[in-house]
Every structure is written in structure tokens, then in C-alpha cells.
Amino acid sequence: MNVADEITLRVSEIQRFCMHDGPGVRTTVFLKGCPMRCLWCHNSEMQKTEKELLFFKNKCIGCRLCASCKNGVHTFKYGHKIDREKCLLCGECEKNCPSSALLICGRDMSIDEIIREVKKDAAFYGQTGGVTLSGGEPFAQPGVTELLKRLKAEGINTAVETCGYYDVTDAVPYTDLFLWDIKDTDEARHKKNTGCRNKPVIDDLFAADKAGAKIRLRCILVNGVNTDETHYKNVAALMKKLRNCVGADILPYHAYGGSKAELTGREDNGDKALIPTEEQINRFKEMIKN
Amino acid sequence: MGFASVNGIERPVRLCEKTRAYAEESLGHKYGLDAKKTPCVSLDGITGFESFSPVQKYDAAIRAIAENAPLRICDGELISGAATLGAAISHVVPAFYNGAAVYMSNSHLTADFFSIVKDGIDSIRKKAEQAYRKYKGTDKEEFAKSCINCLNSFDIWHKRYLKELYNIGYTANYENLLTVPYKPAKTFYQAVQSVWFAFAFMRLCGNWPGIGRLDLLLGPYLQNDLQNGVITLDFAREILAHFFIKGCEWICGDCGSGDAQHYQNLVISGVDENGCDVTNEVTYLILDIIEELGISDFPTTVRLNKNSGEKLIKRVAEVMRFGGGTLAVYNEDKVIESMTKYGYELTEARRFANDGCWEVQVPGKTNFSYVPYDFLQLLQKKTLKSYDESVFFDSFDTMYNAYLSDIRGLLEGLLSDVKTNLMKCEDGGEWVWKPNIPCTVISLFEGGCVEKGRSYLEGGPVYNVISPHIGGLADTVNSLYAIKKLVFDDKKIGFSDFMRVLRENWDNDEALRQYALNKYVYYGNDEDEPDLLCARFLSDFADICKELDNRSGYRFPGGVSTFGRQLEWSHQRLACPYGRKSGEVLAANASPTPGSDKEGATAIIKSYCKNPLVKLPVGAALDVKLLPSSVKGEEGLDALCSLLRGFVLLGGFFMQPDVADAEILRKAQKNPGEYQNLSVRVSGWNARFVTLNKEWQDMVIEQNECCR
Ligand code: SF4
Ligand code: SF4
Numbered sequence: 001m002n003v004a005d006e007i008t009l010r011v012s013e014i015q016r017f018c019m020h021d022g023p024g025v026r027t028t029v030f031l032k033g034c035p036m037r038c039l040w041c042h043n044s045e046m047q048k049t050e051k052e053l054l055f056f057k058n059k060c061i062g063c064r065l066c067a068s069c070k071n072g073v074h075t076f077k078y079g080h081k082i083d084r085e086k087c088l089l090c091g092e093c094e095k096n097c098p099s100s101a102l103l104i105c106g107r108d109m110s111i112d113e114i115i116r117e118v119k120k121d122a123a124f125y126g127q128t129g130g131v132t133l134s135g136g137e138p139f140a141q142p143g144v145t146e147l148l149k150r151l152k153a154e155g156i157n158t159a160v161e162t163c164g165y166y167d168v169t170d171a172v173p174y175t176d177l178f179l180w181d182i183k184d185t186d187e188a189r190h191k192k193n194t195g196c197r198n199k200p201v202i203d204d205l206f207a208a209d210k211a212g213a214k215i216r217l218r219c220i221l222v223n224g225v226n227t228d229e230t231h232y233k234n235v236a237a238l239m240k241k242l243r244n245c246v247g248a249d250i251l252p253y254h255a256y257g258g259s260k261a262e263l264t265g266r267e268d269n270g271d272k273a274l275i276p277t278e279e280q281i282n283r284f285k286e287m288i289k290n
Numbered sequence: 291m292g293f294a295s296v297n298g299i300e301r302p303v304r305l306c307e308k309t310r311a312y313a314e315e316s317l318g319h320k321y322g323l324d325a326k327k328t329p330c331v332s333l334d335g336i337t338g339f340e341s342f343s344p345v346q347k348y349d350a351a352i353r354a355i356a357e358n359a360p361l362r363i364c365d366g367e368l369i370s371g372a373a374t375l376g377a378a379i380s381h382v383v384p385a386f387y388n389g390a391a392v393y394m395s396n397s398h399l400t401a402d403f404f405s406i407v408k409d410g411i412d413s414i415r416k417k418a419e420q421a422y423r424k425y426k427g428t429d430k431e432e433f434a435k436s437c438i439n440c441l442n443s444f445d446i447w448h449k450r451y452l453k454e455l456y457n458i459g460y461t462a463n464y465e466n467l468l469t470v471p472y473k474p475a476k477t478f479y480q481a482v483q484s485v486w487f488a489f490a491f492m493r494l495c496g497n498w499p500g501i502g503r504l505d506l507l508l509g510p511y512l513q514n515d516l517q518n519g520v521i522t523l524d525f526a527r528e529i530l531a532h533f534f535i536k537g538c539e540w541i542c543g544d545c546g547s548g549d550a551q552h553y554q555n556l557v558i559s560g561v562d563e564n565g566c567d568v569t570n571e572v573t574y575l576i577l578d579i580i581e582e583l584g585i586s587d588f589p590t591t592v593r594l595n596k597n598s599g600e601k602l603i604k605r606v607a608e609v610m611r612f613g614g615g616t617l618a619v620y621n622e623d624k625v626i627e628s629m630t631k632y633g634y635e636l637t638e639a640r641r642f643a644n645d646g647c648w649e650v651q652v653p654g655k656t657n658f659s660y661v662p663y664d665f666l667q668l669l670q671k672k673t674l675k676s677y678d679e680s681v682f683f684d685s686f687d688t689m690y691n692a693y694l695s696d697i698r699g700l701l702e703g704l705l706s707d708v709k710t711n712l713m714k715c716e717d718g719g720e721w722v723w724k725p726n727i728p729c730t731v732i733s734l735f736e737g738g739c740v741e742k743g744r745s746y747l748e749g750g751p752v753y754n755v756i757s758p759h760i761g762g763l764a765d766t767v768n769s770l771y772a773i774k775k776l777v778f779d780d781k782k783i784g785f786s787d788f789m790r791v792l793r794e795n796w797d798n799d800e801a802l803r804q805y806a807l808n809k810y811v812y813y814g815n816d817e818d819e820p821d822l823l824c825a826r827f828l829s830d831f832a833d834i835c836k837e838l839d840n841r842s843g844y845r846f847p848g849g850v851s852t853f854g855r856q857l858e859w860s861h862q863r864l865a866c867p868y869g870r871k872s873g874e875v876l877a878a879n880a881s882p883t884p885g886s887d888k889e890g891a892t893a894i895i896k897s898y899c900k901n902p903l904v905k906l907p908v909g910a911a912l913d914v915k916l917l918p919s920s921v922k923g924e925e926g927l928d929a930l931c932s933l934l935r936g937f938v939l940l941g942g943f944f945m946q947p948d949v950a951d952a953e954i955l956r957k958a959q960k961n962p963g964e965y966q967n968l969s970v971r972v973s974g975w976n977a978r979f980v981t982l983n984k985e986w987q988d989m990v991i992e993q994n995e996c997c998r
Contacts (some may be wrong), residue, residue: 025929099807128932129929
């Protein structure tokens with residue numbers, strides 16, 4: 001048994017035909033678990049490392065087949081209540097639910113399994129496309145570098161979307177492109193809004209750069225949070241200092257995360273006030289262009 | 291001035307202002323409405339008309355058209371000739387007797403423009419005269435005579451244009467028409483005029499011919515002219531643009547079904563009969579024009595193969611991105627393979643074009659028609675007896691075989707209809723064609739007819755094809771699959787109980803319906819079990835077609851299509867075993883059932899390519915819908931190129947990628963179930979359009995709306 005067979009990764013979803021997670025046609029592997037808790041998170045069901053029971057309310061037809069859960073997770077006294085504390089994630093209700101309104105998010109897959117899945121679209125990858133690891137934070141899982149190594153060995157182009165909180169130098173030789181989040185450049189705000197410090201993100205970024213990583217910055221823009229000139233300037237300065245930075249994308253916050261937060265019973269964080277204005281977006285663009 | 295696009299990118303401007311203004315007029319219905327004012331010529335004054343034979347009546351009609359149809363010469367037009375009679379837009383010969391059309395006209399064919407341009411109409415006249423001498427005194431004499439009569443009528447119309455062009459001083463047009471289409475074209479400009487003039491005459495007489503491989507035909511002329519310095523590429527583009535603009539002269543804006551094209555196909559790129567790539571400057575000029583003017587009236591298909599160049603694919607993707615489905619692609623490797631396996635010579639197969647939509651044929655020598663069937667209806671009404679209590683099958687295979695034998699019965703019925711209606715059996719046991727309605731004009735331009743002394747509809751062309759088409763493929767396969775899983779494999783419900791549930795339109799078992807909808811994966815998701823059932827079914831269908839082949843003088847190659855009929859069918863079909871309720875949408879062509887395709891475009895293409903497409907030489911069409919946002923920017927362009935390459939690599943046949951616009955998104959918002967595969971992909975997070983909340987959906991729609 002080789003090492004790749006032993007390692008499993010916790011995958012929340014594998015999506016084919018993703019066009020904006022790197023060049024060409026890509027298959028994106030979403031990995032579960034992230035060290036950060038961003039205020040604006042769009043994939044909140046991928047934050048926790050642990051498996052989670054998702055409930056798609058709009059799909060539920062109220063048949064109550066899930067009430068047969070032995071742990072009493074699903075109750076129907078005052079509407080459909082889900083007591084996730086009691087859930088052992090046995091998967092029974094997921095299996096029984098006729099409308100697929102219940103889903104256990106997080107499936108442990110071996111590297112071989114993942115490779116088999118992503119190779120389904122190999123005919124479409126061509127010269128440019130390939131696989132993007134996303135999440136969650138891919139590097140929160142120890143097997144990721146091995147996965148990247150195996151993907152490269154299969155001749156598949158690799159990209160990783162990372163929040164930058166881990167030292168990734170080991171993965172540099174196997175990663176064709178890093179999509180590197182710069183959420184904020186203000187230490188205090190970073191800590192407050194993501195739950196993590198900013199310094200490691202920047203240190204890791206330069207370490208990766210030094211190791212020869214090809215990097216594209218991804219800058220979330222959240223109105224009233226990081227829409228100040230100093231931040232723009234800092235990002236522009238960062239770009240200048242990096243040796244292998246191939247550009248930056250601005251990702252304006254949108255209120256979409258809210259509808260996904262419901263899946264896990266989290267509070268809706270969709271706040272329209274956080275959507276940046278055209279002006280802010282353009283100003284930022286202007287700054288990083290030079 | 292701007293021509294619509296769905297992707298927010300402004301269409302490039304290469305043509306001169308005057309040509310663009312001409313395009314705007316033509317697309318804006320000016321000439322279509324003009325034609326409606328003179329729908330037809332009248333035959334009422336012709337003495338003894340009633341006592342004429344059918345062919346004599348036809349000849350008189352063509353002559354009246356040639357003599358009396360209004361001429362149209364547009365301000366500054368670079369090429370001349372126009373189909374100015376409005377009734378032609380309704381597919382009849384626009385010559386009326388007692389207020390009604392006398393004859394229907396012909397379509398679903400690509401005329402032989404190669405002979406017209408290269409040899410000239412004089413050579414067709416020579417053949418007609420030979421035929422007349424040869425068949426004098428036989429039952430073919432009348433047709434041969436009719437060929438000469440129709441060529442004489444063509445002459446009359448040609449002379450009228452010459453005179454008028456001379457009078458108004460359109461010297462270039464006049465001079466070109468002194469040579470073409472009678473004599474071989476010498477220059478690119480003449481070649482374009484030659485194609486157009488002959489095309490316009492066929493259309494003037496009511497026919498809807500396809501054009502076929504225009505770049506193969508015109509490319510060498512242009513290359514020659516460029517080498518000799520007698521033309522610039524820019525002027526060549528203007529001339530060709532006028533060809534396109536004139537091709538929109540039947541748009542009148544009142545087509546209820548939105549069918550604004552009249553089978554005037556173009557097929558570009560690909561190999562010639564020797565296997566050499568034909569891609570040339572004309573290929574790119576055609577793409578330039580479609581890109582700039584957004585003209586979708588010439589359904590244009592690009593023949594790609596494993597060796598298609600990067601430059602071509604990128605250009606095709608760029609044009610496709612503007613949406614509207616103006617460009618489709620063949621994987622010609624597969625098309626040619628399927629045609630040769632079927633029995634066409636390799637050189638003939640390599641010449642392929644289509645009937646005006648996408649059904650493959652050897653252009654200029656094929657009589658083609660197709661017979662659409664709703665196979666879902668057959669399954670529901672016949673095999674499953676409308677889910678009556680009396681229907682019972684004890685295994686999947688007995689049900690499947692019963693269905694196949696119903697299909698065989700249906701197709702044998704078609705064959706016997708053909709035999710009784712179109713053919714008669716001679717004493718020696720040979721099948722010959724019965725007399726059909728006259729159609730001499732089209733017969734002149736279809737290889738085989740003049741020589742054989744037989745019309746297009748009476749066995750004249752070299753190849754005579756009737757193609758039975760499966761409609762409702764995915765719905766049928768998914769129905770079979772759902773019964774297999776629910777009843778026989780997983781034993782969720784007994785057969786008779788399931789028939790009851792379906793009879794009641796699922797009204798009394800929503801949980802089972804949800805189970806059927808959600809717990810099984812259907813055709814179109816790159817999942818082997820359902821995909822291979824589809825493949826098996828198509829293979830069986832093709833085998834039945836093969837059994838009926840050439841048993842009547844007709845070839846019977848199968849195909850897969852719905853051509854929008856699924857909209858009409860959807861109201862007539864009963865509930866489906868995979869969870870569809872009566873009235874809900876059905877699948878188009880060889881595409882998945884709407885809403886059942888959850889894995890996106892690449893999975894759809896993969897499922898489709900698992901089918902035995904090589905056994906369907908007429909073709910199976912795949913529609914793939916893409917959002918403008920997913921093909922945006924350099925990345926999106928790259929991705930679209932990869933999609934096209936993947937399609938070829940996996941052995942597809944015909945694909946029509948459509949970049950969807952806001953209209954479609956709005957529909958998706960109203961009927962999310964039918965649009966589950968529409969994805970919105972934005973950096974860093976992922977979402978299917980239908981899973982977005984309303985606000986976000988509105989925003990995406992707005993974004994798309996800005997592009998209109
Ligand atoms: S089983 Fe599914 S559909 Fe039925 S009540 Fe539970 S969640 Fe809703
Ligand atoms: S996963 Fe198991 S324990 Fe959790 S709610 Fe469902 S049936 Fe109960």
C-alpha cells in the first residue's frame with residue numbers, strides 16, 4: 001500500500017467545469033476546515049473541520065421521514081427543529097430523506113478517489129485547465145501537499161486557493177498557481193474580522209514567493225471594513241515586493257453568504273451594508289494597477 | 291449603432307458605416323416587410339392553365355415569377371439579386387392561381403453551388419439539352435423539357451437585372467452579372483455574386499436551399515485575387531457582408547416561433563475530399579461578419595477535428611461568446627467515420643454539409659427528409675398503455691424488449707408508408723418512384739437529377755434519404771431507468787402500484803416522486819449506469835433503422851432531434867417515472883432532461899459522447915447552455931476553447947453551445963427546477979444560479995441585462 005492510499009482528505013464538494021478558479025476549465029475540490037472565521041465568509045459550511053449535517057430548507061417537503069432518527073435530532077413540535085448537538089452524523093436521515101434536503105457535508109476521500117474524480121474532466125483541461133483546491137482552507141489538512149504531488153505526477157495543472165495562514169513552501173514545487181487571499185493588511189482589523197492574525201499570512205506569502213511560487217492575490221473588499229486608502233496602498237506595495245506575483249483580483253463582498261449560512265443553522269451574516277460601492281472598487285483597482 | 295450581444299463586450303467594428311447601416315435595415319425587417327407587400331405573382335390570366343399538366347403548370351409559374359417578380363436593388367449593394375415575393379417565406383412557390391398557391395416548395399437540402407460557380411449555368415443548360423435529346427419520346431421527356439423551360443425563365447430574370455443595373459449605373463454589379471452565373475467565375479467578387487444570384491433565384495421560386503461549404507468554394511478565388519493584388523481583404527469582407535445582409539431579406543419580425551432562418555446553412559472549415567484542411571481567409575471573414583453583425587440567419591457550423599488549429603478554435607470561441615447560438619460545431623472525425631461505416635465513399639463523406647439545420651448529408655446530391663417521432667409518447671401510450679391497470683412486466687428486460695418491438699413496428703409502418711405513397715414496385719421487383727409534385731428549379735442544382743431525367747422528389751439525386759428521428763431521448767431513457775431502479779432493482783414499489791402512481795400524475799405519492807427525482811442520477815451527469823442505458827437504447831434503435839435501410843430505394847439512417855417540438859409535446863405527455871409531472875418541460879434533442887443535469891456542461895458532453903454516435907450518420911444534436919459570465923475574459927475564452935477541444939477529443943458529433951442571456955436567467959428564476967445546471971461562478975465561491983437568493987439572482991440578471 002503506498003502512502004497515497006492511506007491519506008484521506010475531508011472533501012465537502014467536488015465541482016466540475018469551474019471557470020473562474022484559475023485558468024481554463026477546472027475541477028474545484030472544496031476541502032473542509034479553515035482556521036479563520038471571516039465575517040463575510042461565503043462558504044461557511046466549509047469552516048469546521050468536522051462533518052456537519054446540512055439542511056436545505058427549500059427542498060424539504062415535510063414528509064417527516066427524518067423523525068425516525070434514533071437520537072431525536074429532528075423534531076416537529078414547532079416547525080422542523082434540528083438539534084445538531086445530538087447528531088452523531090450516522091447518515092441515516094440523509095439516506096432516507098426523499099428530496100435530498102439533508103446532506104452530511106464532509107466526506108473522507110483517499111487521494112486515489114479524489115484523483116479518479118477529477119480525472120473525469122481530463123479531456124477538457126487541455127494546456128491550461130486543471131484542478132483547483134479550495135475550501136475551507138486546503139492547507140488546514142495535512143494530506144494536501146501529497147495530493148498536489150500526486151496531481152502533478154498525473155500531469156494535471158494545479159492551483160490552490162489559500163487564506164495564507166500556513167507555511168506552504170513544501171507545496172510550492174507541486175503548485176502551478178497560488179490564489180492567495182489578502183483579506184486585510186491592518187493587523188487589528190484582521191484579527192477582529194477573521195479571528196486570526198495577519199502577520200503569518202504575509203510571512204507565509206513571502207516565504208512562498210521566495211521558494212518560487214507563482215502567486216495571484218485575491219483581495220476581498222468589504223465596505224467599511226477594508227475600504228481605506230492605506231489598505232489599498234499596502235496591497236499595492238505588497239505586489240511590488242513580491243517577485244512572482246502575476247496579478248491581483250478584487251472580490252467585492254456580496255450578501256450571498258447569508259443564504260448558505262442557514263444550511264448549518266448558523267446566523268445569517270448577509271449584511272448589505274458591507275457591499276462596497278463602485279467607487280471603492282474602482283479606486284482599489286486603480287491603486288493596484290500601478 | 292450596435293448589434294446585440296449577451297456578454298457585455300462590444301462587437302468589433304470592421305465594416306464600413308454604410309454596410310453596417312445596410313445590415314441594420316435588413317435585420318430591422320425592412321426587406322422582409324417589403325416582400326410581404328408583393329406576396330406572389332398571379333397565374334390567373336394564363337389561358338388554358340386548368341388544362342395544363344402538373345409540370346406545365348409549374349413551368350408557367352416559374353416563368354411568371356421570372357417575368358413579374360419585383361426587382362430589388364438596394365442603395366449601394368455590392369451584389370445583386372433578391373427574393374422579393376413574400377409567399378416564399380411560407381415555403382410555397384409564390385405563384386397563385388385563384389388566390390391560392392399551386393405548389394409547395396423544397397427545403398432540407400444543400401444545393402450544388404460548386405457546379406454553378408466553377409462550371410457556370412451554361413454547363414447545366416448543356417446537360418439539360420443532352421437529357422432532352424436522350425429522353426425525347428420517353429416518360430422523362432417532360433421533366434427534361436421542364437429543365438430547359440426553367441433555365442429559360444432564369445434567363446429572363448437575369449436579363450431584367452442586367453438591364454436595370456445598367457440603367458442605374460451599377461457598373462460593377464452589371465459587369466459581374468455579364469459573366470456569372472452563366473460562365474465560370476474568375477474572381478472572388480464574381481464567385482460571391484454567382485452563389486448569391488443562383489441562391490436568390492431558388493429562393494425567389496419559394497425554395498429554402500442551404501449553401502454549404504462557402505469557404506471551401508470561395509477561398510481559392512480570394513487567395514488568387516489577393517496574390518494578384520486585385521482585391522483587399524477589407525473589400526472582400528464588405529462583399530461577403532453584403533451576401534450575409536441580403537440573406538436577411540426574409541426577416542419580417544412576425545415569426546411566432548422565433549424561427550428567423552430558412553435553412554440557409556453554412557458549413558466552414560474542415561477537410562476537403564482529399565483530407566486536406568480547407569480553412570482559409572474566407573473562413574475567418576465569415577467569422578468576422580457573424581461576430582460584428584450578430585447575424586444568426588445563416589446557421590453556421592464549424593467542422594472541427596483533432597488537428598484543428600489553435601487560431602481557428604480561438605476565433606470560433608470568441609464569436610460564440612457573443613451568444614445567440616450563431617455558431618455550432620461538428621466533430622468531423624466522428625461524422626466522417628459514421629458516414630463511411632454507413633456506406634458512403636470516404637471522399638463523399640469528407641464533402642459533407644447539412645440540410646440547413648445540422649442533419650448531415652452529401653451536399654448537392656441528396657434528397658433528404660426526416661420523420662420526427664416522440665418516443666416518450668410511444669413508451670407511455672403504447673408500451674405502458676397509458677399506465678393502465680392491465681399493463682404488467684415482470685422484469686426490466688421484458689419491458690425493454692416490448693418497447694423495442696413497438697419501435698420496430700413504428701418504423702416498419704414508416705417504411706410501408708414510403709412504399710405505398712412514394713414508390714411503386716415494378717414487375718421485376720424493382721422499386722421506382724411514383725410521380726410527385728414538380729420541383730424542377732431545385733432539381734437543376736442537385737447532382738443526378740438532370741442526367742437521370744428525374745426530379746428531386748422522384749429519385750433524381752444520387753442519394754435519397756429518409757431519416758427517422760428519435761425525439762424525447764433523455765426523457766425516454768430516464769423513464770426506463772427510473773422504472774428499472776425503483777421497481778426492479780431497489781424494489782421501492784411494485785410494478786402495478788407504480789403504474790397507478792403515474793396514472794394519478796404523482797398526486798398521491800410526493801415522497802416517492804422526490805425520491806425518484808433526487809436519489810437517482812440520470813442521463814447527462816457522466817454517470818455510467820444511466821448513460822450506458824442510453825447508449826444501449828440508441829444502438830438498438832440504429833440497428834432497427836439499419837434493417838429497414840435500402841428496402842425501398844431510400845436510405846434510413848437514424849438521428850436524434852426534437853427541434854423545439856418538446857415544448858408542444860410537454861402538454862400532451864403523461865407523468866414520467868423519473869418524477870416529472872404531466873405538463874412539465876421535456877428534453878431537447880440529445881440533451882439531458884432539464885433539471886436532471888446537475889454536474890454542468892462537461893458532464894453533459896461526456897454523457898453524450900458515450901452514445902454510439904458512429905451508428906447515427908445523420909447526427910444527434912447536443913445543446914449546451916452557458917452563462918456569459920462563465921465564458922468571460924481571457925479565462926472564459928480559454929475555457930470555451932477547452933470545451934470545444936474536449937468535445938472533439940471525446941468523439942462528439944454535433945454541439946451547439948449557447949451563451950444564455952438575462953431572459954433565460956429570468957426564466958430560471960421563475961422555474962428553478964428546469965435550470966439547475968446554470969452555474970454562476972465567481973472567484974472563491976461557487977453557486978448554482980437557482981440556489982442563489984433572489985437578490986443575488988437579480989443582480990446576476992442585471993449584470994446580464996447591461997449587455998443587451
Ligand atoms: S425527511 Fe427530508 S423532506 Fe422529509 S421532513 Fe425530513 S428533511 Fe424534510
Ligand atoms: S445523521 Fe443520524 S444522528 Fe444525525 S440526525 Fe441524521 S439520523 Fe440522526
